[in-house]
Amino acid sequence: MARLKLKEHLINREWCKGCGICVHFCPKQVLELDAMEKVVVARPEDCICCKLCELRCPDLAIEVLTDQDEKNE
Template sequence: MAKGKSVTHVINRDWCKGCGICVHFCPKQVLELDSDEKAVAARPEDCIACKLCEIRCPDLAIEIQIEKEGE
């Protein structure tokens, strides 16, 4: 992630059907499916905020929020 910014992964577990599309498209392997077959940000510190997971999620279950530090 760029200096001075933080990323939050907002995943609506009720909407997530565990298809794994977000996991497949993540270039930094940030996302994984947990034991309930739901998406989780396993390595959020590696996220580059490309938003491919948010764009590709067919159920709109993922939102990437980018905040400048100090806000």
């Protein structure tokens, strides 16, 4: 299976409550909480598109878009 390639992270900052679950589950430390305690993508180049942040976010505030998503539309 081909490795997924990141297009972008979509973060709904209004929905994010700053719980840090996504930050904790990210295996490559791509995400961080900013000064407002909201998630930000600090190192997108390190993202392996595992989508653990998207799957674990209790507020559905993160979506990881990949090149594969484009083909499925």
